[in-house]
Amino acid sequence: MNAEIIAVGSELLLGQIINSNAKFLSEQLAEVGVNVYFHTVVGDNPDRLKEAIETAESRAQLIVFTGGLGPTKDDLTKETIARHLGTSLEKDEDALLYIKDYFKRAQREMTPNNEKQALVLKGAKVLKNEQGMAPGMFYAQSSINYMLLPGPPSEMIPMYKNYGRPAIERALGRKETIASRVLRFFGIGEAELETELMDLIEAQSNPTVAPLASDGEVTIRLTAKHESRESAEKLLDQSEEEILKRVRPYFYGYDDTTLMEETSKALKEKNLTIACAESLTGGMFEAQLTSISGAGGILKGGIVCYSPEVKKKLLDVSRNTIAIHGTVSKPCAEELAENVREKFDSDIGISFTGAAGPGPHEGKDEGTIWIGIARKDRETKTYLLNLAGTRNGNRARTVKYGCHFLLKELKNEQE
Numbered sequence: 001m002n003a004e005i006i007a008v009g010s011e012l013l014l015g016q017i018i019n020s021n022a023k024f025l026s027e028q029l030a031e032v033g034v035n036v037y038f039h040t041v042v043g044d045n046p047d048r049l050k051e052a053i054e055t056a057e058s059r060a061q062l063i064v065f066t067g068g069l070g071p072t073k074d075d076l077t078k079e080t081i082a083r084h085l086g087t088s089l090e091k092d093e094d095a096l097l098y099i100k101d102y103f104k105r106a107q108r109e110m111t112p113n114n115e116k117q118a119l120v121l122k123g124a125k126v127l128k129n130e131q132g133m134a135p136g137m138f139y140a141q142s143s144i145n146y147m148l149l150p151g152p153p154s155e156m157i158p159m160y161k162n163y164g165r166p167a168i169e170r171a172l173g174r175k176e177t178i179a180s181r182v183l184r185f186f187g188i189g190e191a192e193l194e195t196e197l198m199d200l201i202e203a204q205s206n207p208t209v210a211p212l213a214s215d216g217e218v219t220i221r222l223t224a225k226h227e228s229r230e231s232a233e234k235l236l237d238q239s240e241e242e243i244l245k246r247v248r249p250y251f252y253g254y255d256d257t258t259l260m261e262e263t264s265k266a267l268k269e270k271n272l273t274i275a276c277a278e279s280l281t282g283g284m285f286e287a288q289l290t291s292i293s294g295a296g297g298i299l300k301g302g303i304v305c306y307s308p309e310v311k312k313k314l315l316d317v318s319r320n321t322i323a324i325h326g327t328v329s330k331p332c333a334e335e336l337a338e339n340v341r342e343k344f345d346s347d348i349g350i351s352f353t354g355a356a357g358p359g360p361h362e363g364k365d366e367g368t369i370w371i372g373i374a375r376k377d378r379e380t381k382t383y384l385l386n387l388a389g390t391r392n393g394n395r396a397r398t399v400k401y402g403c404h405f406l407l408k409e410l411k412n413e414q415e
Contacts, residue, residue: 071134091118136164145171182221185218216393338380348374
């Protein structure tokens, strides 16, 4: 089955919101073996929406709509589809009862136009909206399936997972199970990873192997089909084992995890504490770490040491180090990591110092960055980065590299 996703809403075309729904749906549809070949965005205009529908019908067997199901006059998705398909809209009594009950619980007056949200295509399978008011729909006509979902991701995502996906699987008549797994890598580029795995990618059939780059990382989505979940998972295990034989040093986790989540997990498992000295990152490492539950047990604290004076006064970086080597240097990164560890009495001290850009700093090229990691009774390690990107892009990648180097060290100890 081939699919097209049509997002409806002038606010998308005006750049007021990002079309994150298309990303989510493409990933989800791939997991059930549905090919998404086109994304379309159309404003709140019935004529242009009708044209988009006609085009989609010529090249897809499943058309997924997001948005335009609300109570206002510019919410015209289901009305336009009904006219195009020559069918009518009817009130879904369960949906109407739910909407009325919502307003009653909220102690708000329900205006008449809210009843419009209970209208559905006659004969459609109604998809419950458990996070909002407008229900979704799944409707089939002339070998084409139409799925209508609300625009807000907080409503669309649970509706699709709970009711939309099962409706698609029924339409496919599939008996086999589809299992999917995402492998996450850092420190290797998409082209390099693809080169290492080229023969596996070219020979893929079941499981399929799909590499994807995003935010300085690379992911591989494995998707397997089999009659049983257990057998599909075994296929994934075999494929994963072959991939990790080649690129294990860059692998850090599965599915929706992040480098910071894995770093937090590793510190907790080893009962280790950490303190941070952040110059160019300005507290980004600590902010991300404290966004994860349980950070209080591993983070002792930190200092944003942006100026040379703060590095000297609060973190005791020697004047000679700064005078001779500068703040963008290996010796400065070492002293920052060692001294912040001692001051906070933590097991680990990590430091970030460098030239984020734009332009050079202290004669060092933009993107020249040092990371220091100090441990009790161990030699302090430093890592030099030469990044190319925007100022904030370099800062974000620096934090990820800090997690990457720390994870490698902790994993090597375990092995």
